[in-house]
Amino acid sequence: MKQINLARWTERNLKYLLLVPTVVLLLGLTVYPLIYAVIASLHTINIRTGEQSFVGLKNFIAIATDKQFWNALKNTAIYTGVGVTLEFFFGLGLAVFLSNRLVGRNVFRALLLTPMMLPPIVVAVIFKIIYIPDFGIINWLLGLVGIKGIIWEASVKTALPSLILVDIWEWTPFMFLILLAGLQAIPLDPYEAAMVDGATQFQMFRHITIPLLIPAILIALLLRLMDTLRIFDQVFIMTGGGPANATETMSLYIYRHGFRFSNIGYATAMSFIMLVLTVMISNFFINRLKAEEVFTQ
Amino acid sequence: MMKKLGKYVFIVLVTLLVVFPVIWLISTSIKYPVDIFAVPPYFIPPHPTSEHYSVLFLEMDFLEYIRNSVIVSVSTVLVAIVVGTLAAYSLARFKLPHNLNTHLSFWVLSTRMFPPIVTIIPLFSMLRAVNLVNTRIGLVVAYTAFNLPFVVWMMRGFFAEIPKDLEEAAMVDGYSRMAAFWSIIIPLAKPGIIATAIFTLIMSWNEFLFALILSQTRVAATLPIGVASRVTQYEILWGQMSASGVIALTPVLIFAFMVQKHLVRGMSMGAIKG
Numbered sequence: 381m382k383q384i385n386l387a388r389w390t391e392r393n394l395k396y397l398l399l400v401p402t403v404v405l406l407l408g409l410t411v412y413p414l415i416y417a418v419i420a421s422l423h424t425i426n427i428r429t430g431e432q433s434f435v436g437l438k439n440f441i442a443i444a445t446d447k448q449f450w451n452a453l454k455n456t457a458i459y460t461g462v463g464v465t466l467e468f469f470f471g472l473g474l475a476v477f478l479s480n481r482l483v484g485r486n487v488f489r490a491l492l493l494t495p496m497m498l499p500p501i502v503v504a505v506i507f508k509i510i511y512i513p514d515f516g517i518i519n520w521l522l523g524l525v526g527i528k529g530i531i532w533e534a535s536v537k538t539a540l541p542s543l544i545l546v547d548i549w550e551w552t553p554f555m556f557l558i559l560l561a562g563l564q565a566i567p568l569d570p571y572e573a574a575m576v577d578g579a580t581q582f583q584m585f586r587h588i589t590i591p592l593l594i595p596a597i598l599i600a601l602l603l604r605l606m607d608t609l610r611i612f613d614q615v616f617i618m619t620g621g622g623p624a625n626a627t628e629t630m631s632l633y634i635y636r637h638g639f640r641f642s643n644i645g646y647a648t649a650m651s652f653i654m655l656v657l658t659v660m661i662s663n664f665f666i667n668r669l670k671a672e673e674v675f676t677q
Numbered sequence: 678m679m680k681k682l683g684k685y686v687f688i689v690l691v692t693l694l695v696v697f698p699v700i701w702l703i704s705t706s707i708k709y710p711v712d713i714f715a716v717p718p719y720f721i722p723p724h725p726t727s728e729h730y731s732v733l734f735l736e737m738d739f740l741e742y743i744r745n746s747v748i749v750s751v752s753t754v755l756v757a758i759v760v761g762t763l764a765a766y767s768l769a770r771f772k773l774p775h776n777l778n779t780h781l782s783f784w785v786l787s788t789r790m791f792p793p794i795v796t797i798i799p800l801f802s803m804l805r806a807v808n809l810v811n812t813r814i815g816l817v818v819a820y821t822a823f824n825l826p827f828v829v830w831m832m833r834g835f836f837a838e839i840p841k842d843l844e845e846a847a848m849v850d851g852y853s854r855m856a857a858f859w860s861i862i863i864p865l866a867k868p869g870i871i872a873t874a875i876f877t878l879i880m881s882w883n884e885f886l887f888a889l890i891l892s893q894t895r896v897a898a899t900l901p902i903g904v905a906s907r908v909t910q911y912e913i914l915w916g917q918m919s920a921s922g923v924i925a926l927t928p929v930l931i932f933a934f935m936v937q938k939h940l941v942r943g944m945s946m947g948a949i950k951g
Contacts, residue, residue: 505922
């Protein structure tokens with residue numbers, strides 16, 4: 381008798397029970413760190429000794445005048461801004477240029493997906509080899525056309541652009557493939573109607589293609605922005621944030637304070653700021669996506 | 678005609694640009710140091726060698742790294758797929774009160790946006806409290822949580838494509854909801870589950886930051902840590918470093934080719950059906 385009741389109860393509440401493990405794990409991933417971050421950011425904590433004392437907003441005040449923090453924020457903004465913008469326009473250009481069906485499309489797609497699937501750490505290794513100043517392949521190729529002696533990620537001036545170039549290599553195919561799929565999902569009717577009305581190629585691109593491509597654009601930009609804002613692996617391996625902090629990003633600077641200097645309070649205060657920035661940007665996109673009803677199947 | 682030819686030339690060039698660096702890595706990994714630094718460079722190694730690979734496997738314990746990586750990624754896939762698929766089924770099929778389906782789905786999506794560096798410090802302190810730092814279990818917990826948003830969104834999309842009438846007919850025939858789910862929906866969703874699992878496998882295999890912080894010893898260190906250990910020395914051993922890179926990327930490429938049909942879908946969290 382009791383067993384039947386239990387079975388019935390399970391069946392009735394199934395929709396909630398199925399969600400419980402996911403919700404618990406994701407609360408652990410988000411809400412718990414958030415609470416921890418708020419509390420820890422108001423303390424100084426040494427992770428090795430376990431000593432902690434309440435300091436109020438002292439960490440945040442220190443951050444506001446920390447030149448290296450602003451430097452890391454600036455580098456992250458440049459990396460994200462320049463990288464994602466270029467990837468987007470290259471990807472869009474390629475997608476528009478190649479949108480009609482080509483023979484062997486699957487072969488090209490299979491090859492183009494390579495960089496974004498690679499472990500980021502391997503991408504870093506690949507470009508460390510390519511960028512070797514004296515014997516590297518890229519300097520040899522550039523030497524053939526008379527450009528000599530670029531020291532890529534090892535010079536303050538070229539380090540950040542060199543890393544952005546790696547990101548562009550790694551992720552332009554992603555933009556291309558997402559935008560291409562978006563383009564191919566656009567029906568032909570609006571173009572036919574526009575043609576009858578005598579619209580120019582540019583007008584059709586501006587008033588039909590772009591509006592219908594918005595969902596794909598939003599998704600591609602959102603995911604790319606989130607992944608460049610958190611960039612860590614490639615920078616860690618290729619430059620470690622150097623030379624002279626020229627490539628230090630937010631993630632790297634937080635990592636240094638948290639795990640090299642055991643400065644947990646300061647690191648979590650910075651990560652709290654980073655989270656607020658991230659949430660502001662991602663909410664903008666997610667709200668647009670909700671409005672566009674991209675996900676409502 | 679010319680225009681079409683031009684397009685082909687163009688895409689072949691772009692593809693070369695994309696693929697060449699990977700080929701260069703493979704080529705470097707089978708060159709003797711002398712040949713690595715030859716000017717002009719050798720595109721095809723004149724004296725191919727497996728020396729760097731032997732060193733990695735025989736002297737550098739690369740089998741250990743590989744074993745840890747396999748155990749961690751496979752366990753992550755198993756847990757994340759089971760947990761995430763159940764949630765996705767609920768979100769795709771049941772009508773929850775207060776429009777909770779949409780709210781919960783987007784909350785799950787928003788957790789995908791959390792920067793790992795923000796989570797890692799609290800997670801580190803939590804895992805240390807229960808003695809799970811430097812264990813494979815600790816990594817599996819972290820990776821499962823990180824991959825859940827992806828699994829939920831992918832599977833939610835795949836379930837939505839299966840007609841509702843199927844389970845309803847089965848339930849009229851006396852199946853319980855879970856029995857209908859298990860014996861009718863799961864088999865139909867199998868291609869989607871496999872694609873999602875492979876993507877999750879690749880993401881866990883590639884992960885570096887959590888591994889760096891949560892697995893500092895040999896007991897749990899995964900392959901990306903092994904690769905990194907060839908780089909951050911005073912003297913970079915170019916041959917060993919590239920060989921370790923090849924070892925890390927080979928399974929990924931195999932799996933990536935297996936899911937290429939679902940690639941766009943996977944890369945866009947299920948939003949765009951490529």
